[in-house]
Amino acid sequence: xxxxxxAYVTAETIxxxxxxPLAGKTVAVKDNISTGGVRTTCGSAMLDDYVPPYDATxxxxxxxxxxxxxxxxxxxxxxxxxxxxxxxxxxxENPAAPGHVPGGSSGGSAxxxxxxxxxxxxxxxxxxxxxxxxxxxxxxxxxxxxxxxSRYGLVAYANSLEQIGPIAPGVEEAAELLxxxxxxxxxxxxxxxxxxxxxxxxxxxxxxxxxxADGDVDGLDIGVPTELVAGADERVTDVxxxxxxxxxxxxxxxxxxxxPSVEYAVESYYVIAMSEASSNLARFDGxxxxxxxxxxxxWNETFAESRRKGFGDEVxxxxxxxxxxxxxxxxxxxxxxxxxARAWIQQDFDAALEEADVLAxxxxxxxxxxxxxxxxDPLTMYLADANxxxxxxxxxxxxxxxxxxxxxxxxxxxxxxGPAFGERAIIRAGSALA
Amino acid sequence: MAGTGGLxxxxxxxxxxxxxxxxxxxxxxxxxxxxxxxxxxAEAVDTEADAVDPDEVRHVADLARIDLADADVDRFTxxxxxxxxxxxxxxxxxxxDREEDLANVMRPDEEREGLTQEExxxxxxxxxxxxxxxxxxx
Numbered sequence: 024x025x026x027x028x029x030a031y032v033t034a035e036t037i038x039x040x041x042x043x044p045l046a047g048k049t050v051a052v053k054d055n056i057s058t059g060g061v062r063t064t065c066g067s068a069m070l071d072d073y074v075p076p077y078d079a080t081x082x083x084x085x086x087x088x089x090x091x092x093x094x095x096x097x098x099x100x101x102x103x104x105x106x107x108x109x110x111x112x113x114x115x116e117n118p119a120a121p122g123h124v125p126g127g128s129s130g131g132s133a134x135x136x137x138x139x140x141x142x143x144x145x146x147x148x149x150x151x152x153x154x155x156x157x158x159x160x161x162x163x164x165x166x167x168x169x170x171x172x173s174r175y176g177l178v179a180y181a182n183s184l185e186q187i188g189p190i191a192p193g194v195e196e197a198a199e200l201l202x203x204x205x206x207x208x209x210x211x212x213x214x215x216x217x218x219x220x221x222x223x224x225x226x227x228x229x230x231x232x233x234x235x236a237d238g239d240v241d242g243l244d245i246g247v248p249t250e251l252v253a254g255a256d257e258r259v260t261d262v263x264x265x266x267x268x269x270x271x272x273x274x275x276x277x278x279x280x281x282x283p284s285v286e287y288a289v290e291s292y293y294v295i296a297m298s299e300a301s302s303n304l305a306r307f308d309g310x311x312x313x314x315x316x317x318x319x320x321x322w323n324e325t326f327a328e329s330r331r332k333g334f335g336d337e338v339x340x341x342x343x344x345x346x347x348x349x350x351x352x353x354x355x356x357x358x359x360x361x362x363x364a365r366a367w368i369q370q371d372f373d374a375a376l377e378e379a380d381v382l383a384x385x386x387x388x389x390x391x392x393x394x395x396x397x398x399x400d401p402l403t404m405y406l407a408d409a410n411x412x413x414x415x416x417x418x419x420x421x422x423x424x425x426x427x428x429x430x431x432x433x434x435x436x437x438x439x440x441g442p443a444f445g446e447r448a449i450i451r452a453g454s455a456l457a
Numbered sequence: 458m459a460g461t462g463g464l465x466x467x468x469x470x471x472x473x474x475x476x477x478x479x480x481x482x483x484x485x486x487x488x489x490x491x492x493x494x495x496x497x498x499a500e501a502v503d504t505e506a507d508a509v510d511p512d513e514v515r516h517v518a519d520l521a522r523i524d525l526a527d528a529d530v531d532r533f534t535x536x537x538x539x540x541x542x543x544x545x546x547x548x549x550x551x552x553x554d555r556e557e558d559l560a561n562v563m564r565p566d567e568e569r570e571g572l573t574q575e576e577x578x579x580x581x582x583x584x585x586x587x588x589x590x591x592x593x594x595x
Contacts (some may be wrong), residue, residue: 312580
């Protein structure tokens with residue numbers, strides 16, 4: 024049961040339409056995605072009684088497609104974490120690896136899918152928050168190309184980096200869910216019509232991803248970025264190379280590629296994400312919503328008191344560091360350099376993907392941590408995002424599929440990265456493994 | 458939707474710094490500069506970066522409108538030193554030309570349905586006469 028591992032913040036059912044491609048399916052929704060009339064906390068005490076007056080676009084699309092939403096899933100506060108331990112509603116335990124974290128920040132979404140308590144789920148991925156928990160819980164997660172899925176109704180953490188995406192037991196189901204939520208939205212100006220969305224490679228409204236999940240990797244050319252394997256734990260790389268060998272047996276080939284820029288991905292990602300967070304989270308002041316009430320003093324003191332009470336440690340840390348990184352004298356040193364790094368990462372990925380159909384790496388450089396292990400050491404937690412953050416910086420699509428388990432029985436995920444709007448390529452590659 | 462105009466005026470007067478941010482940010486930049494005693498030349502702050510002290514953490518927290526307990530200040534000072542030291546690696550990143558292919562996304566400026574005043578106020582801890590009620594300004 025989902026309650027045993029604390030996966031839901033709110034277990035309240037939202038019924039979908041009678042008919043549609045998802046009729047009869049349950050799709051759990053991460054608690055930073057607005058559900059009209061059902062509270063949406065972002066895992067934060069700041070929003071513990073916030074009830075959105077409208078649905079996110081993806082929620083509208085889910086219910087129109089016939090899905091039933093069984094509840095809102097637990098998450099790292101405002102998406103800020105890699106373990107789903109920073110939630111104000113307590114940590115989530117990994118149902119696939121008891122005693123361990125489920126990964127984050129969409130840990131509740133991956134956990135309900137891994138446990139079979141929901142057929143599928145939606146997460147959001149700012150620096151790995153769909154792929155990390157998918158990898159740690161032994162399920163499939165897709166981070167779409169930036170602009171493929173509407174963010175309208177997603178409570179913003181770092182809006183230039185994040186996308187909503189599907190989590191499911193298998194690649195084909197994840198692709199089916201992606202078909203439902205993807206596509207342009209007049210309420211999110213960053214959405215775009217993908218140039219090619221169906222088997223024939225034609226442009227159009229008819230999104231077709233599931234048909235790519237045919238497991239056919241004969242002739243697939245895989246690039247393996249050396250930087251994303253070198254730093255990984257041996258227990259992870261052993262499983263990774265076994266999976267690559269398996270793909271080779273089925274007609275794929277691989278070559279190593281170098282992406283020197285990714286050595287700076289984690290640092291530049293955190294500078295950009297924290298900077299955007301410091302601005303996005305300024306709205307939580309206890310006036311329009313949030314913790315408030317009767318504090319004495321002028322408005323600055325009152326806001327500061329509201330934010331002390333409403334925000335947890337990790338959120339405070341990121342808002343403060345973001346404020347610092349954007350201030351004069353530090354802006355050029357941190358923020359401007361991080362934007363340079365972002366452009367460099369994009370160029371490196373574009374070049375590598377000219378010589379390969381997809382890129383492959385371990386999703387996470389480490390197996391799931393034990394519960395409680397990483398909370399006091401934020402920097403170590405940030406470094407665990409080494410393989411996922413570059414993809415957000417490059418705006419590209421990526422999928423995490425189960426690749427096997429360590430000798431100790433911990434799930435290991437393999438990540439495929441594709442070119443912009445190349446969701447079909449990563450879905451096809453991933454479907455050979457899950 | 459009578460009252461919508463008043464509603465937004467009230468939002469702006471309740472929290473100008475937090476919504477618009479412009480004047481507030483300008484203050485913030487000047488303040489940090491004075492505090493750190495550096496000019497805006499990136500080279501000049503190199504040696505300062507990992508020397509975050511508790512006063513600086515308190516000052517940034519003040520700018521971000523987050524009240525911190527003393528114990529938090531000490532812990533954050535220590536953690537920020539580690540994190541900012543790791544950010545030093547960005548000094549090695551070369552200048553990169555951006556090849557963004559950007560296009561404006563516009564829609565016709567037509568009236569369309571929005572939230573009602575009641576819906577917009579539903580999550581506010583305090584309201585009065587159809588307005589958000591904020592703390593006094595000084």
